Amino acid sequence: MMPRAKLKAQKVEAAETLLAERALPGGGAWLRRAREAARARLVEMGLPSKRDEYWRYTDPRRLTALEAEAGKLHDTQGEAPVFDGFDRLKIVFVDGVFDADASDALAMEGVEICPLADAAGMDLHWARDLYGALEARGQAPVERPLASLNTAYATEGLLIRITGKPAKPISLIYQRSDQQADAILHHVIRVEDGAEATVLENGPMASRFNQVMEVDIAEGAVLHHIRAQGRDHERAGAAHLFVRLGAEAQLKSFTLTANGALIRNEAVIWLDGADGSAHIAGATVGDGAFHHDDTVFVNHAAPRCESRQVFKKVLRHGAVGVFQGKILVDQVAQLTDGYQISQSLLLDEDAQFLAKPELEIYADDVKCSHGSTSGEIDPSQLFYLRARGLPEDQAKMLLVLAFLAEALEEIADPAYADDLRDRLEAWLKRRG
Amino acid sequence: MLEIKNLHCDLEEDSEVKILKGLSLTVNPGEVHAIMGPNGSGKSTLSYVLSGRDGYEVTEGSAMLDGADLLEMEPEERAAAGLFLAFQYPVEIPGVGNMTFLRTAVNAQRKARGEEELSAGEFLKLLRAKAKELQIDADMLKRPVNVGFSGGEKKRNEILQMAMLEPRMCILDETDSGLDVDAMKLVSDGVNALRAKDRAFLVITHYQRLLNHIKPDFVHIMHDGRIIKSGGPELALEVEENGYGDLLAEAGV
Numbered sequence: 017m018m019p020r021a022k023l024k025a026q027k028v029e030a031a032e033t034l035l036a037e038r039a040l041p042g043g044g045a046w047l048r049r050a051r052e053a054a055r056a057r058l059v060e061m062g063l064p065s066k067r068d069e070y071w072r073y074t075d076p077r078r079l080t081a082l083e084a085e086a087g088k089l090h091d092t093q094g095e096a097p098v099f100d101g102f103d104r105l106k107i108v109f110v111d112g113v114f115d116a117d118a119s120d121a122l123a124m125e126g127v128e129i130c131p132l133a134d135a136a137g138m139d140l141h142w143a144r145d146l147y148g149a150l151e152a153r154g155q156a157p158v159e160r161p162l163a164s165l166n167t168a169y170a171t172e173g174l175l176i177r178i179t180g181k182p183a184k185p186i187s188l189i190y191q192r193s194d195q196q197a198d199a200i201l202h203h204v205i206r207v208e209d210g211a212e213a214t215v216l217e218n219g220p221m222a223s224r225f226n227q228v229m230e231v232d233i234a235e236g237a238v239l240h241h242i243r244a245q246g247r248d249h250e251r252a253g254a255a256h257l258f259v260r261l262g263a264e265a266q267l268k269s270f271t272l273t274a275n276g277a278l279i280r281n282e283a284v285i286w287l288d289g290a291d292g293s294a295h296i297a298g299a300t301v302g303d304g305a306f307h308h309d310d311t312v313f314v315n316h317a318a319p320r321c322e323s324r325q326v327f328k329k330v331l332r333h334g335a336v337g338v339f340q341g342k343i344l345v346d347q348v349a350q351l352t353d354g355y356q357i358s359q360s361l362l363l364d365e366d367a368q369f370l371a372k373p374e375l376e377i378y379a380d381d382v383k384c385s386h387g388s389t390s391g392e393i394d395p396s397q398l399f400y401l402r403a404r405g406l407p408e409d410q411a412k413m414l415l416v417l418a419f420l421a422e423a424l425e426e427i428a429d430p431a432y433a434d435d436l437r438d439r440l441e442a443w444l445k446r447r448g
Numbered sequence: 449m450l451e452i453k454n455l456h457c458d459l460e461e462d463s464e465v466k467i468l469k470g471l472s473l474t475v476n477p478g479e480v481h482a483i484m485g486p487n488g489s490g491k492s493t494l495s496y497v498l499s500g501r502d503g504y505e506v507t508e509g510s511a512m513l514d515g516a517d518l519l520e521m522e523p524e525e526r527a528a529a530g531l532f533l534a535f536q537y538p539v540e541i542p543g544v545g546n547m548t549f550l551r552t553a554v555n556a557q558r559k560a561r562g563e564e565e566l567s568a569g570e571f572l573k574l575l576r577a578k579a580k581e582l583q584i585d586a587d588m589l590k591r592p593v594n595v596g597f598s599g600g601e602k603k604r605n606e607i608l609q610m611a612m613l614e615p616r617m618c619i620l621d622e623t624d625s626g627l628d629v630d631a632m633k634l635v636s637d638g639v640n641a642l643r644a645k646d647r648a649f650l651v652i653t654h655y656q657r658l659l660n661h662i663k664p665d666f667v668h669i670m671h672d673g674r675i676i677k678s679g680g681p682e683l684a685l686e687v688e689e690n691g692y693g694d695l696l697a698e699a700g701v
């Protein structure tokens with residue numbers, strides 16, 4: 017093994033090389049300060065390396081390379097994008113750049129939305145207490161250098177302040193036009209006391225993307241977050257979700273991932289106030305050259321909070337799925353209820369699932385459980401369905417969807433769950 | 449309707465384990481046959497081999513349904529041809545709603561037979577009527593297939609599937625096990641309601657009591673992979689009174 021000091025020196029050098037050519041984008045003082053601090057964090061940490069314990073199962077090189085690899089644009093063959101049938105406030109990004117003409121007016125009762133590019137010019141903005149702040153906090157207990165890179169260099173993204181209960185979901189749509197686009201997007205969402213909203217995200221975003229979403233959910237507020245990372249195959253990307261919850265606040269976040277050469281989704285969640293609730297779930301389908309990594313950290317930092325992690329992956333033809341999930345319960349967090357399950361369904365012998373579930377508990381009166389399984393389609397279930405007349409393909413598909421159902425059930429509104437389920441079914445049918 | 453001749457099978461993973469050792473049986477339309485026999489005689493294996501479960505290797509003999517070679521067909525083709533097995537141990541399928549499952553199964557069979565699929569409305573109407581007879585409530589229909597069902601609920605659910613699928617050749621494997629008196633009555637009423645001139649039943653049971661409710665035309669005693677004695681309903685009573693010992697001794701095994 018390489019000595020620690022040497023590895024560190026290499027990582028720092030890699031960061032310096034990456035940053036040497038890139039000047040920090042300008043902006044108001046609040047943003048400049050956040051960028052400079054993030055840049056300093058990055059230089060201090062260095063870029064992630066395959067040798068890091070935290071990147072043991074996923075090779076970050078495509079994410080840290082100086083240039084993004086080109087990725088073919090996907091032919092959707094006329095299939096409508098996900099969420100298409102829903103009435104929503106549409107906000108479009110093309111190759112990671114806000115497209116005002118393609119978007120609805122950024123106005124709706126109960127919410128203020130401002131593109132990061134516009135806010136950058138302002139001397140003061142409400143987001144200054146959050147932009148880069150949650151990301152900085154998320155650098156412990158493990159370093160997440162890609163997120164600091166994002167804070168330092170993002171010029172695109174949205175600052176969303178939810179003050180009431182907007183009538184429609186806020187829908188972020190990520191389209192592609194350039195095969196080579198390398199997107200950095202940084203969103204900040206603040207849900208004020210007692211407010212409630214749904215944020216949708218869908219689309220392939222870019223050939224390479226680095227996304228950060230910092231979310232602050234105030235007392236008694238609720239955020240529903242539903243994300244569909246589709247569909248282009250040759251993409252690589254990392255997404256970080258940092259969420260801080262106040263007392264009695266609730267988060268429900270769900271991610272569907274299909275296709276993509278390398279996708280790392282990190283989620284860092286702090287339950288800072290008593291009686292909060294955070295549910296995070298994911299359904300993944302991978303076929304062929306596909307590497308998908310869910311890395312989740314949930315910190316119970318206050319009493320009587322509840323957290324759930326439900327991750328399901330269906331893999332075949334060499335697809336690789338990774339789950340790293342940790343629940344950390346602080347000493348003050350008595351009566352914590354923490355749950356974590358990660359499961360994979362391997363449709364053939366070439367597919368691989370790597371899981372690292374962890375619990376770290378410092379309070380004595382808590383209920384925490386975690387489990388991880390990896391298996392194939394149950395032959396007795398398959399036979400039962402076939403004995404009732406279902407052809408083998410149809411029976412298998414039903415069982416695959418049944419396996420994913422537990423993750424989809426984490427979405428509060430069944431209309432979205434049904435839409436995503438239909439997508440999954442179509443995906444499975446296309447691939448036979 | 450069902451014609452089994454000199455059927456031999458062993459375990460696929462270990463051909464040394466021979467289970468069926470020359471079983472012959474003919475079932476005609478309208479008849480009810482009972483197969484009784486001690487545990488381990490191969491009754492469930494027979495039902496699996498007929499319905500097409502993996503894991504068994506047929507080494508000799510044949511099994512025909514209406515003149516078609518069952519052993520050449522996929523399980524779903526056998527189902528579409530009218531064969532139904534009520535499982536001794538119905539399988540739990542989390543994530544698949546019971547109603548969705550039933551509707552998918554009914555329509556898959558109709559499609560395979562070139563018939564039109566049932567509309568949602570037609571299906572529901574039919575399902576409600578049949579479920580009511582078996583005292584299966586809406587909750588059981590909404591729950592995932594067999595998940596959290598009691599032993600009796602699982603068996604009633606099997607009979608509901610049979611009633612919905614209207615198979616011609618019904619095999620019931622220990623449908624009485626785990627049933628209390630009331631459930632036994634419900635299940636047998638469900639079966640009796642399906643008795644018809646062009647439909648036949650093969651009722652596998654360990655005990656005679658089910659046969660008080662579902663009256664068989666023929667009773668076969670099975671032991672060590674073959675039928676060692678056949679007769680009328682009186683054979684079941686003999687088992688009830690004396691156990692299998694005398695019958696086995698008489699057959700020289």
Ligand SMILES: Nc1ncnc2c1ncn2[C@@H]1O[C@H](COP(=O)(O)OP(=O)(O)O)[C@@H](O)[C@H]1O
Binds near residue numbers: 459467486489494503
């Ligand atoms: N899949 C299997 N693996 C190993 N042994 C089996 C298997 N299936 C059946 N057998 C054996 O075959 C014999 C008959 O079993 P079974 O058909 O279940 O009998 P019955 O239903 O009459 O009780 C038993 O000795 C049983 O252990």
Ligand SMILES: [Mg+2]
Binds near residue numbers: 491492493536622
């Ligand atoms: Mg048996």
